[in-house]
Amino acid sequence: MKTAPPPKKLRRGFISYVLVLTTGVILTILMMSAYRRAASAQVVQKESQIRVDYAEKEDAVLRAIINIAPNRAIRAMKSGSNANSSVRDPLRWQNIFSEALDQANARTSISTTLKTNMGAGEGITANVGDSTLTDINSIFDAIEPEPGYMSPGVNRSLGTGFPVPLQSNATIASNDAVYPIISTEKTYGTLAQGKVLLPTDDVRFQKVNKIPYPNIRFGYCAPGQPFVAKRNWWAFSMQIGENDALLKSFARNGGSEGERDFILSIYEIPSQLAISAEAFTSLGAHADGTAWQRATIEGAIYSTRADVVSGMKLDRLSSRRGMTLGSGVKVDGKEVGENPFKPGEREKFELANNGTFQPVTMASEAGRAAFIPINRGSEFFDRFTPNNRATESNTVSPTTWNTYSSGAMQCAMRLDINGVVSATNPQPTRMSFSYTNSTGTRVPIDWPLEFTGYSNLSGMKAGFAAMSTGTYTFNEPVDLIYGVGGKWAVKYGVTGTATLNEDYFGGDPNPQSTSANLLYYRPQSPWEVKMLHGTRYCVAVYPKRIKRMLAHLGGSTTTPENNPSLVVNVDYTQANLVAPSFPAKSTDYGVLLYECDDLTSFKNGFSLVTNMRLYIGDDFNQVSMAAPTGSNLPAPFFPPCSLFAPEKRYGTDQDPFEVKITGQLGHLGGDTGKGGAQVHLLDLKNGNEEETARDRINVNLKPITHPCELPPISMMNWLVVIEERRKEFYSSN
Structure with missing residues (x-):
């Protein structure tokens, strides 16, 4: 019988423990490195998300302040606003800021209502930015080292990067740091001399002056253009993360933008445009549809809502609640299309015109701004x-x-x-x-x-002349009243020589009286x-x-x-x-x-x-x-x-x-x-x-x-704007 040959003799192998250990160490190091990089990326992502979250919260808070502050300024002018603390306290800057946090929903990353609508009412939110934000005075404060919540621009200059200050009495200056005060007693004075366009030692230019229009996209005027107004303003610092201990260390280590300075302005603007209409206004046509025939309009137009007929030519147009433009409408010599607010249209206009803002604007396009006509x-x-x-x-x-x-x-x-x-x-x-x-x-x-x-x-x-007869000469028209005892004869518009007797007035107005008739006159x-x-x-x-x-x-x-x-x-x-x-x-x-x-x-x-x-x-x-x-x-x-x-x-x-x-x-x-x-x-x-x-x-x-x-007598408008103070003006504090 045939048998299989014996198997081939193999060489003996060996294991290198050094190599195995080295390879293991290398793989472990690579794995740990990858883990650390992943963890680091997660931290970066977390910080970026928190930064975005806080930036959005702060922007929402600023928009809320724009809505609340003018309302409180109006309430501060109304009767009874200083009657007691319960009426007065909601007008304080502290409570304005607190209400702004509420309106902006800044205390949570997602509202309870939205979570419920999404079917996630029982979900757990892991956003470390969610906070009660109860420590208002750590989030908002006056410009350091000044105490309080707000630095008013009254009776002192805050230095570079701040607007021209107004002046008033000490009581208004003190109250302005606590409440938003709008008053005719706040004027341009010596602190503004040479910093506004008209001399403030002239009483005519103290209640309003010529100042530059702010650099915003609401075109009541062109940015930087001088216009007639008064600028009330207040400065404050804000950092939402300052409320929480965990987030303070994050902020100190550069994890957020840090504390930022803002300037809240309420411009008082007397109506000064060619057309200022707090109404739904048709521009360019009569009610029967015929076009305006002999109308020349120079400068800007404002209307709450506007309907501009085809072919109309305007210099500038602004509204609060929208507009419709007919075909071929030209603004500032350029066709802006039938829908200048279509996404991308504004940007295309600015690219084509060296960055110039589009001259057709709505207040909602301006960002942190609101236009408020004071219309009773x-x-x-x-x-x-x-x-x-x-x-x-x-x-x-x-x-x-x-x-x-x-x-x-x-x-x-x-x-x-x-x-x-x-x-x-x-x-x-x-x-x-x-x-x-x-x-x-x-x-x-x-x-x-x-x-x-x-x-x-x-x-x-x-x-008056206490006599019943006499001749008088009046060089200018007068009204004459002749009589006694409550019964009078009257002649209006008498000029020249008048013989003041009973015949001149058509008889004795009070024949029963024995007293002599008296003469009274007035222009x-x-x-x-x-x-x-x-x-x-x-x-x-x-x-x-x-x-x-x-x-x-x-x-x-x-x-x-x-x-x-x-x-x-x-x-x-x-x-x-x-x-x-x-x-x-x-x-x-x-x-x-x-x-x-x-x-x-x-x-x-x-x-x-x-x-x-x-x-x-x-x-x-x-x-x-x-x-x-x-x-x-x-x-x-x-x-x-x-x-x-x-x-x-x-x-x-x-x-x-x-x-x-x-x-x-x-x-x-x-x-x-x-x-x-x-x-x-x-x-x-x-x-x-x-x-x-x-x-x-x-x-x-x-x-x-x-x-x-x-x-x-003029109509008054308010333009409310919040601007961030440029960082190059910040002090070492």
Whole structure:
């Protein structure tokens, strides 16, 4: 039998323990290195995520501060805001910051509601950035080494990198570090001299001045462009991570951005654009669809919402709640397309135009900014609304809200209808008037419109003659009151020589009296009651007569300079009087404006505010004057004027052939952003309630560029901005 050969003899092997151990060590080291690198990467990723988390939280907090701070500033101006600590405490910066943390949801990386909606209500969040953030004073503080939460820009300069300071009294400066104070008593003074564009030793440029517009994407003006405003500001530091001990060490080791300085600004901006409309405004077309024919618009336009018709050409356009642009609309000479807010469009525009901001903007595009028109609606025109009638006291700010925001409340002169014949006969019989004397005190006067049976003529006379006969010469028109014992004969607008006897007045007004008749006179009244079209009782106002009347009542020191504004209201708190309606009813009173072509006696300008329909019966402000000293404004210069009324009509007894408007147009209709009718600013009506022919409307609108061009009464806007102070300005602290 055949057998298999014996197996081949193999060599004996061996194991090198050194090699095995070396290889093992190397592999272990490689594994540990990979683990360490993975752990290090995880730490980097964790820190990056925390950094992003905190950056997003801080940005949300800053946006919340922008929303809260102006609201608290307004509440600090309202009556009762300083009544007690429970009312006052929510206005403190400390509580503003705390509420900002709440609004920003900064205490958690994900809200409970969102977790529940995602079905993860029982989930565990491992984000170490989640915190109660209760230690507010470690998160927010004033600019070091100053104690507190906020460093106000009042009465001292904080150094490089901070805005120009304002000045005020010590009480406001102290309160401004605790509350956001907006007040007319904060002004530009010696600390701002040479740092703003107009000299602050001139009282005309202390309440507002020319300052640069901030570098933001909301184009009320171009960034850096000088505009008329006042900048209130406060500085603070913020680092959310400072609240927690674990995160403090992370921050100290460079794990976050560290403490950062911010400047919160509230710019007070009097309306100064060619068009400033707090309404849904149609630009470029009338209500019937016809295009504007003779309209020249220079500078920027602001509207809450805007509908710009095709082919319109504008310099700059801004809104708060959106806009629609027709085809071929050009802004600043460039077509911006029908949707300039489409993602990427703004960036493409800036690349194509050397980084220039797109001149079509919305407030929401500006980042940390908000634009707030101070619009009281109908309360702007009317002193007798419940809010405006209420006494304002115990306010944190020395400037009260009604005085600040209502044009009617700001007027130096007040004229009210406060008496009528009866409930069935609305003919006015009495008005009240008040003016401001040279010491700033308001002086009230009863102003009867009929004198028979009216014995109280106090304040209506500057001089009288205690004789029944005599001849007098009046070089300027006067009103004469003749009689005794409460019965009077009246003659209005008398000039030249008048023989003051019974025959001159049509007989003895009080033949039963044995006393001699007396004569009282006054300069021709700047107002009277007239009938319009035989149906509507109106108060006729004659501005050119006001100067003589003021001198008659208050002496040589009572002038249009300290009485540059007049409000005409219906005092519907009195019996048989009702508030005017909007639109006006046929039974409502109106205001007629006459003798208003030459307003140069009002060196600082003239403003009229009324809650009635206003009829402009004469040429208005057509006589120029020398420009204010030091203003360098070009000729011709006209006194700055403003007219505020719910409705305006052009013409009274006769309709004007043409309506020509130069200056600015505005609207206070308001806009909810939820539809509603459009406002057509150039749809004008004449005194007969008919539409003015489109080809007879000629407007030349341009912005205000200097404080001397501001009228006595203006609409106010706030621009709220938070900017980070550049790090090159930080101190070693």
